[in-house]
Amino acid sequence: MVDISTELSGVKLDNPIIPASGTFGFGAEFNNLYDINILGSFSFKGTTKEPRFGNPTPRIAECRDGMINSVGLANPGIDAVINEELPALRDVFHKPIIANISGFSVDEYKYCCERMNKEDQVEILEVNISCPNVHAGGMAFGTTPDAAAEVTAAVKSVTDKPVYMKLSPNVTSITDIAVACEAAGADGISLINTLLGMRIDIKRGRPVIANKMGGFSGPAIFPVAVRMVYQVYDAVNIPIIGMGGVSTAEDVIEMMMAGASAVEVGAANLVDPFTCPKIIERLPKLCEELKINKLTDIIGRAHG
Amino acid sequence: MEEYIRKQIDQELTIISNEKIANDVYRMSLNGDTSLITAPGQFINIKVPGFYLRRPISISDYDDEGVTIIYKVVGNGTDALCRMRPGDTLMCLMGLGNGFDVNACGDHTLLVGGGVGTPPIYGLAKALLALGKRVTVVLGFGSQGDVFYEDEFKDLSKILSGKDLDVRVATVDGSYGTKGFVTDCLKGLDDVTDYCACGPIPMLKALYGYYDGKILGQLSFEERMGCGFGACVGCSLNTKSGFKKVCKDGPIFWSQDVIF
Known part of the structure; x- marks a missing residue:
């Protein structure tokens, strides 16, 4: 029997499959389609202090083997998340939850993480300093080592839960940012968020997306994600959650061989809502084919 | 996988006919399980081979045997759709949206x-x-x-x-x-x-x-959608009763709720 369990900073996961923030809401839509307790965990919709509509529509565009979104952190705000979404989730989901937190100032990140620290079912905080779709805050905190370190230290001061900093690929040196987060106390690194992208409607001669640019995700970005996970694995000694275009069990193995301890699945959930169950079903068989007895044995294997 | 599946909304439909009925407008009849369709005004989300995101298309008519959709060729995805032939199959998320009351x-x-x-x-x-x-x-x-x-x-x-x-x-x-x-x-x-x-x-x-x-x-209402089933919040509409998802809370909204 293949062991596909894994661990993130002491949090045990039955399998490494985690739906990525922003592609899974607060779980309700998917729980209608399948029992979401088969997941390792999931990272809920990026939450800010105040409710947000997000950016103007249209905010979705198609790409070859991927998509662009400029949703812009639409969410019900932390009060509604704590008072409505999490209690509803508690009734149906009995696995560890990853709280994805966003903000527009260091104080806002701190405020939200402090509130989430009191939520028992939340076992990991994933702090998004990489949203490309908001003009202030968001990615601005994830593009310099100093700003990334400042947010990391601030949220670490208000929580005893493991803090995973979610990094942007839209930087010159991903390792410098990751190293700065680790030095500031981060317990782990999540990467990659979306790549800043754009499409133009050639009939209208105008950007497809109202906000002009957005975050590019999907299978097209998978090689970039694998490369960055590989680089960061070499640079830090804390666990990595790998993501970016993961769509199959084969992708999960590749991401873990690059250095990920667990893997998030994003855009693929939107195209095929049954992607995660399919991966979880396939993973043990694929491990057998590859003669892997214990999945955690392959973390970072590609580094030789 | 059957034991975790609660509602299999991704159904394989077989094209019965696909014909032009007006300028750039085609009618496609598809055969398959329609048991998830509950009201007129709902839509299906079609995986067109070779394209990443699905195409949400409203249901024109349905019975126990299948559905009819009518769509306009507006881009590469719908262009590929209009070239598909009887006997070809399409994976479709079925019975999406609220429909007319x-x-x-x-x-x-x-x-x-x-x-x-x-x-x-x-x-x-x-x-x-x-x-x-x-x-x-x-x-x-x-x-x-x-x-x-x-x-x-x-x-x-x-x-x-x-x-x-x-x-x-x-x-x-x-x-x-x-x-x-x-x-x-x-x-x-x-x-x-x-x-x-x-x-x-x-x-x-x-x-x-x-x-x-x-x-x-x-x-x-119509909006560019990511998923079509309420997960990605790509197709939001601000209404008098709050932020709504066109795909899941709509696509039908009460007139007095809409902010024009």
Whole structure:
């Protein structure tokens, strides 16, 4: 029997499959389609202090083997998340939850993480300093080592839960940012968020997306994600959650061989809502084919 | 995998026919399990081979055997769709969206379709006529070559109620029917109790303005979607009762809830 369990900073996961923030809401839509307790965990919709509509529509565009979104952190705000979404989730989901937190100032990140620290079912905080779709805050905190370190230290001061900093690929040196987060106390690194992208409607001669640019995700970005996970694995000694275009069990193995301890699945959930169950079903068989007895044995294997 | 699956919304449908019915407009009939469709005005989200995101297309008609969709070729995805042949299969997320509330319709419902907003209005007309309700249909198109389904609405009424149906057509350039917009075709319809409409937002807004909030409308909205089932929040609409997802809370919204 293949062991596909894994661990993130002491949090045990039955399998490494985690739906990525922003592609899974607060779980309700998917729980209608399948029992979401088969997941390792999931990272809920990026939450800010105040409710947000997000950016103007249209905010979705198609790409070859991927998509662009400029949703812009639409969410019900932390009060509604704590008072409505999490209690509803508690009734149906009995696995560890990853709280994805966003903000527009260091104080806002701190405020939200402090509130989430009191939520028992939340076992990991994933702090998004990489949203490309908001003009202030968001990615601005994830593009310099100093700003990334400042947010990391601030949220670490208000929580005893493991803090995973979610990094942007839209930087010159991903390792410098990751190293700065680790030095500031981060317990782990999540990467990659979306790549800043754009499409133009050639009939209208105008950007497809109202906000002009957005975050590019999907299978097209998978090689970039694998490369960055590989680089960061070499640079830090804390666990990595790998993501970016993961769509199959084969992708999960590749991401873990690059250095990920667990893997998030994003855009693929939107195209095929049954992607995660399919991966979880396939993973043990694929491990057998590859003669892997214990999945955690392959973390970072590609580094030789 | 069966044991974790609660609702298998991703169904394989087989194309029975795929034919052009107006300028750039095609009608496709598909065979397969339709048990998840619950109301006219719902849509299916189609995985077109070779394209990443699915294409949300409203259901024009359905029965126990399959669905009919009518779509316009507007880009590469719908262009590929129009080239598919009978016997080809498509994976489709089925029964998405809320659909029209036929029970909320009054004694004389005005049904309005604008361009490729017409297809779900056909399914709604069928449902209302089958319930013995009175409807009047107004369709708006750009030009004569864009017009479709005028006769199909009339035939539907003859079959279901034995009566002639008042179907009015407007074209923007006046090449067919009344010159102008759907709101130029509403004379003599003073006993209309409510309206249901699908079409471009300026048309929905004009209808809302015409009735000035005096009667209720059910309005079908369109938006670029990521998933089609409420997960990605790509297709949000700000309404008087808060932020709504066009794909899941809609695509049908009550007129008094819409912010124009």
